Amino acid sequence: MLKSTQDIHRIDINNRETQGAALQPCPKNLNRDLILLMASAGDSFYNILHLDELARMDTSIHRVHPLAKLLVTVAFLVAVSSFGRYDISGLLTFFFYPVTIFVLSEIPAASILKRLLLISPLIVGMGILNPLFERQTFILGGVVLSTGWITFLSILIKGALTVTAALLLVATTGMDRLARALRMLGVPRIFVLQLLLTYRYISVLTEEVARMQRAYALRAPGQRGVHTRAWGSFAGQLILRSFDRAQRVWQAMRARGFTGDYNIGEDTRFKFRDFAYLSGWIFFFAVARIFDVPGFIGSIMTWLAKH
Amino acid sequence: MSHHRLEARDLSFSYPDGHEAIKNISFCIHHGESVGIIGANGAGKSTLLMLLTGLLFPGSGEVLVGDVRVTKKTLPMIRQRLGMVFQDPDDQLFMTTVYDDVAFGPRNYGLDEKEVGERVMKALDMVGIPHLKDRAPYKLSGGEKRAASIATVLSMQPDILIMDEPTAGLDPKSRRKVIELLKSFEHTKIIASHDLDMVLETCKRVMVIRDGQVAADGEALKLLTDAKLLDSCGLELPLSVQGCPVCSNHIG
Amino acid sequence: MHMADALISPAVGGTMLAATAGVAAYSAKKITYDIDEKKIPLMGVMGAFVFAAQMINFSIPGTGSSGHIGGGMLLAILLGPYAGFLTMASVLLIQALFFGDGGLLAYGCNVFNLGFFTCFVAYQLIYKRIIRKGITSKKIFVASVISAVIGLQLGAFAVVLETLLSGKTELPFGTFVMLMQPVHLAIGIGEGLITAAVVSFVWKARPEILEKAAFGEAFGNISMGKVLAGLAIAALLVGGVLSWFASSYPDGLEWSIEKTAGTAELEQPGGIHETLSKIQDKTAFLPDYSFRESEGESGGEAEAVDTEESAWPAVSAGTSVSGIVGGLLTLALTVLTGLIIGGIKRRKRKAIA
Ligand SMILES: Nc1ncnc2c1ncn2[C@@H]1O[C@H](COP(=O)(O)OP(=O)(O)OP(=O)(O)O)[C@@H](O)[C@H]1O
Ligand SMILES: [Mg+2]
Numbered sequence: 035m036l037k038s039t040q041d042i043h044r045i046d047i048n049n050r051e052t053q054g055a056a057l058q059p060c061p062k063n064l065n066r067d068l069i070l071l072m073a074s075a076g077d078s079f080y081n082i083l084h085l086d087e088l089a090r091m092d093t094s095i096h097r098v099h100p101l102a103k104l105l106v107t108v109a110f111l112v113a114v115s116s117f118g119r120y121d122i123s124g125l126l127t128f129f130f131y132p133v134t135i136f137v138l139s140e141i142p143a144a145s146i147l148k149r150l151l152l153i154s155p156l157i158v159g160m161g162i163l164n165p166l167f168e169r170q171t172f173i174l175g176g177v178v179l180s181t182g183w184i185t186f187l188s189i190l191i192k193g194a195l196t197v198t199a200a201l202l203l204v205a206t207t208g209m210d211r212l213a214r215a216l217r218m219l220g221v222p223r224i225f226v227l228q229l230l231l232t233y234r235y236i237s238v239l240t241e242e243v244a245r246m247q248r249a250y251a252l253r254a255p256g257q258r259g260v261h262t263r264a265w266g267s268f269a270g271q272l273i274l275r276s277f278d279r280a281q282r283v284w285q286a287m288r289a290r291g292f293t294g295d296y297n298i299g300e301d302t303r304f305k306f307r308d309f310a311y312l313s314g315w316i317f318f319f320a321v322a323r324i325f326d327v328p329g330f331i332g333s334i335m336t337w338l339a340k341h
Numbered sequence: 342m343s344h345h346r347l348e349a350r351d352l353s354f355s356y357p358d359g360h361e362a363i364k365n366i367s368f369c370i371h372h373g374e375s376v377g378i379i380g381a382n383g384a385g386k387s388t389l390l391m392l393l394t395g396l397l398f399p400g401s402g403e404v405l406v407g408d409v410r411v412t413k414k415t416l417p418m419i420r421q422r423l424g425m426v427f428q429d430p431d432d433q434l435f436m437t438t439v440y441d442d443v444a445f446g447p448r449n450y451g452l453d454e455k456e457v458g459e460r461v462m463k464a465l466d467m468v469g470i471p472h473l474k475d476r477a478p479y480k481l482s483g484g485e486k487r488a489a490s491i492a493t494v495l496s497m498q499p500d501i502l503i504m505d506e507p508t509a510g511l512d513p514k515s516r517r518k519v520i521e522l523l524k525s526f527e528h529t530k531i532i533a534s535h536d537l538d539m540v541l542e543t544c545k546r547v548m549v550i551r552d553g554q555v556a557a558d559g560e561a562l563k564l565l566t567d568a569k570l571l572d573s574c575g576l577e578l579p580l581s582v583q584g585c586p587v588c589s590n591h592i593g
Numbered sequence: 594m595h596m597a598d599a600l601i602s603p604a605v606g607g608t609m610l611a612a613t614a615g616v617a618a619y620s621a622k623k624i625t626y627d628i629d630e631k632k633i634p635l636m637g638v639m640g641a642f643v644f645a646a647q648m649i650n651f652s653i654p655g656t657g658s659s660g661h662i663g664g665g666m667l668l669a670i671l672l673g674p675y676a677g678f679l680t681m682a683s684v685l686l687i688q689a690l691f692f693g694d695g696g697l698l699a700y701g702c703n704v705f706n707l708g709f710f711t712c713f714v715a716y717q718l719i720y721k722r723i724i725r726k727g728i729t730s731k732k733i734f735v736a737s738v739i740s741a742v743i744g745l746q747l748g749a750f751a752v753v754l755e756t757l758l759s760g761k762t763e764l765p766f767g768t769f770v771m772l773m774q775p776v777h778l779a780i781g782i783g784e785g786l787i788t789a790a791v792v793s794f795v796w797k798a799r800p801e802i803l804e805k806a807a808f809g810e811a812f813g814n815i816s817m818g819k820v821l822a823g824l825a826i827a828a829l830l831v832g833g834v835l836s837w838f839a840s841s842y843p844d845g846l847e848w849s850i851e852k853t854a855g856t857a858e859l860e861q862p863g864g865i866h867e868t869l870s871k872i873q874d875k876t877a878f879l880p881d882y883s884f885r886e887s888e889g890e891s892g893g894e895a896e897a898v899d900t901e902e903s904a905w906p907a908v909s910a911g912t913s914v915s916g917i918v919g920g921l922l923t924l925a926l927t928v929l930t931g932l933i934i935g936g937i938k939r940r941k942r943k944a945i946a
Contacts, residue, residue, distance in 0.1 A: 081692065083479070086477055090476075108697060111598055111606075111697055112606075112698065114598075115598055115599070115606065115698055115761075119760070122920065123923075126923045126927075127927075129927045130930065133927050133928065134931065134934065137934045137935045138938070140938075150693070152693075157599050157600065160600060160762050160764065161599075163764055164762055164763055164764070167764055167765060185761075188761075189761060189762060192598065192761070193597060193598070193599035196598035196599055196698070197598070200690055200693055200697055201690075201691075201693055203697075204690045204691055208437075209690075210436075210437040210438055210441060212690070213437075222617075222618060222622075222625075224624055224633060224679070225617065225682070225683065227633055228640065228680065228683055229637075229686060230637070231435060231634060231637020231640070231641075232636075232640030232644075232687065233437060233641075233687055234435055234436065234437055234637070234641070235637060235638050235641035236641045236644045236645070236687070237479040238479070239638070239641045239644065239645035240641075240648065242645065243645040243646075243649060244648075247650075258652050259651050259652035259653075260649060260650060262652065262790075265651055266789075266790030266792075266793055267794050268649060269649055269787070269790075269794075270790075270791050270794030270798065271794075272642060272646065273642065273791065273795055274798060274799060276638050276639060276642040277802060279638050280634045280637070281634075282427065282429065282432040283435050283637075285396045285427070286425075286433045287435065287634060288420075289420060289423075289425040289427075290420070290446035290449060290493065290494070290497060291420050291446055291449035292445070296445075328920045328922065328923040331918075331919040331926075332918040332919020335918050335922065336918060
């Protein structure tokens with residue numbers, strides 16, 4: 035007995051030594067590559083994991099019917115995106131919505147706002163070009179500025195509002211309940227089921243890629259990314275594995291009676307509370323869109339200051 | 342209880358690439374039996390299980406569940422009675438929450454949502470994970486995943502449980518839990534595995550598969566202590582039979 | 594290349610959403626009738642594959658940097674146009690929801706730009722034509738590169754059009770096109786080369802996968818007539834929605850309002866606005882705070898700039914100050930409300946505990 039465990043130990047140590055030796059040539063490079071690889075591969079997976087975690091909390095907002103939340107989000111997006119490019123002050127009222135949801139749902143703001151920093155480069159890219167191309171000017175505090183800056187600012191605000199609203203929707207609802215809302219809206223079953231499957235297997239396949247990248251990096255130290263020669267085989271392997279995986283999933287589905295038509299589960303009924311939530315917010319958005327609340331407040335204040 | 346009988350008659354099967362994975366296999370499993378199917382990698386265990394559940398159809402021969410032949414037509418009824426747990430829980434748990442996964446089978450059989458709910462909770466209770474019902478599958482440990490995949494089948498209330506490698510990749514404690522779970526079921530059980538100690542504990546009967554054929558079929562204790570037979574089939578004596586390495590000389 | 598909610602108007606977003614819904618519904622129907630249910634898990638897993646594949650860093654020779662693929666063309670080639678389109682649609686929906694890439698309102702634009710053009714135009718009209726008379730490595734290479742480039746060029750051009758029609762940003766058409774197309778030519782070539790490499794590999798390892806997709810065995814045979822019918826349906830939908838929008842905005846299409854006048858007056862649909870301005874007149878202390886542009890302009894871009902310039906200096910410092918003050922107060926009020934609700938919640942919880 036004792037002898038055998040010692041043997042195991044020795045083998046273990048040997049292994050570690052040989053591994054260490056193999057890693058010697060360029061440890062620095064390798065480490066950097068590994069860290070880069072893991073960070074990039076893990077990112078989207080962990081992001082999904084995190085939002086999913088938040089969606090399992092239980093607050094008044096989480097309990098609202100998913101369809102009500104989806105419709106409110108859409109109404110919000112329509113209202114926000116309907117503002118013209120110079121209308122910043124009207125937009126500001128709309129911050130009321132995410133702030134309220136943040137507070138009521140107890141979603142940690144940092145987790146969502148972090149995503150905002152990564153807002154699609156398209157938004158910033160297109161926004162920042164406006165000051166170059168708009169030749170009209172306005173005067174603010176004695177400085178003449180291009181109106182493009184206003185456009186830019188309004189695009190940034192809209193970007194922040196719309197991205198936050200979408201992220202808050204999933205963070206308070208979760209993919210499974212959103213799928214039910216989609217079904218209630220009449221989205222075809224095939225699509226919803228396939229959407230759920232994609233969502234489910236992102237984590238499985240991402241881990242597979244992370245493993246493959248790690249294995250690749252260990253044998254190709256110092257390379258940035260997958261070499262041209264391995265382009266086809268690297269992603270191709272993943273495709274073949276995905277096809278096999280799909281085959282096995284299909285068998286598991288069939289074994290449980292799947293014939294292509296699946297009802298996604300309980301359609302929780304719309305309660306009074308959900309109607310109130312929906313109509314309350316839509317009323318608020320309508321008011322905030324039609325009446326310029328900040329402008330109104332501002333006028334009162336300046337008027338008061340003058341008199 | 343003839344309707345719980347599972348019978349294979351002269352089964353043969355070749356994969357599309359021409360590989361003959363199952364060659365002329367026949368056996369009969371009776372109500373309440375627990376049968377271990379063992380064999381080396383590639384012996385044809387998984388293929389055999391898929392033939393039994395109608396996931397593959399034999400090139401020749403037939404499978405009978407009770408008195409019903411497994412055909413495309415009888416499949417919906419057959420599948421309700423045969424619950425198959427797959428080798429990789431990530432293939433078995435394809436929905437977004439454990440609850441939805443366990444509910445998948447019952448929902449496919451058109452049960453109303455209330456009964457689905459009852460069945461789901463009962464199945465989760467049986468495997469001891471009712472607290473995990475709202476979890477996403479990827480956040481479960483290996484043992485929890487295994488328990489959840491067994492629950493997905495139990496919720497269909499099958500007469501016969503068929504499992505492919507139920508203890509693969511589990512740590513000793515989780516493995517122990519799964520073994521106790523399997524022992525507690527009164528269903529007819531068919532378990533394919535390389536974990537011969539687990540088979541020895543959970544099954545009274547064993548079928549040894551070699552190159553797509555039944556090399557031996559008989560009492561578990563007898564076959565699993567037959568070192569010569571196991572060796573010829575690419576297997577080894579279970580550790581519990583090998584005994585303590587220090588005193589194993591005495592058994593010889 | 595995702596279109597973002599911040600850059601589009603509800604009219605453009607809604608129209609594209611309707612068009613996408615039309616094509617998606619048609620595709621879903623096609624799949625239900627023509628394809629066995631085996632393809633559902635395949636589509637699901639391949640959607641996840643796109644996420645995984647987007648994480649692979651391919652080194653770009655001669656640049657020392659690496660890039661990743663979008664995967665639209667690959668999906669079309671592996672799954673065929675209908676399944677490929679639906680799969681791309683679910684990938685984009687998850688990206689919009691979980692990553693804030695694109696957005697829900699811009700979702701239709703994105704599915705159209707990245708899914709429709711690759712699956713129904715580039716794949717259908719180019720890739721399949723080249724591959725039709727038998728697959729060879731060379732054909733895969735040529736077909737992948739050309740179709741990826743054209744698919745992306747069309748998508749990029751659609752982004753330009755959608756953005757300009759939305760009028761949320763002011764970039765001259767020519768400049769915008771000159772900015773987008775060359776960038777996406779480079780991206781398209783990269784995408785095409787990687788797609789070619791991957792498809793060749795799959796073809797050598799498991800030719801049946803490609804044959805099934807290309808020759809419509811299990812994926813339903815696709816005739817051009819039906820695709821055209823699909824397009825016609827989409828076009829009808831687009832037209833229908835457009836005219837609905839047009840009739841619900843008495844002043845014409847929304848984007849033309851915004852193009853011609855950014856003033857608060859014209860943005861409001863007639864009735865409410867009139868009442869509002871009457872209230873304004875009566876209360877008198879509510880000046881037009883917002884930055885002014887001359888109203889009712891319908892001329893071209895250049896003309897607009899001229900007249901607007903003359904109108905702009907008219908903005909008085911006082912009105913913009915009142916706007917800024919109001920804005921800040923609104924934000925302060927919002928934060929305060931948040932704090933109050935939070936405080937009440939905390940006290941309630943303490944009371945329970
Ligand atoms: N899809 C397939 N196409 C072709 N051949 C296959 C396929 N699946 C399995 N085989 C072959 O059939 C034989 C039996 O495979 P099977 O998976 O049934 O073995 P197994 O006993 O379950 O092995 P393991 O213990 O490794 O799980 C093997 O030789 C295998 O290579
Ligand atoms: Mg097996």
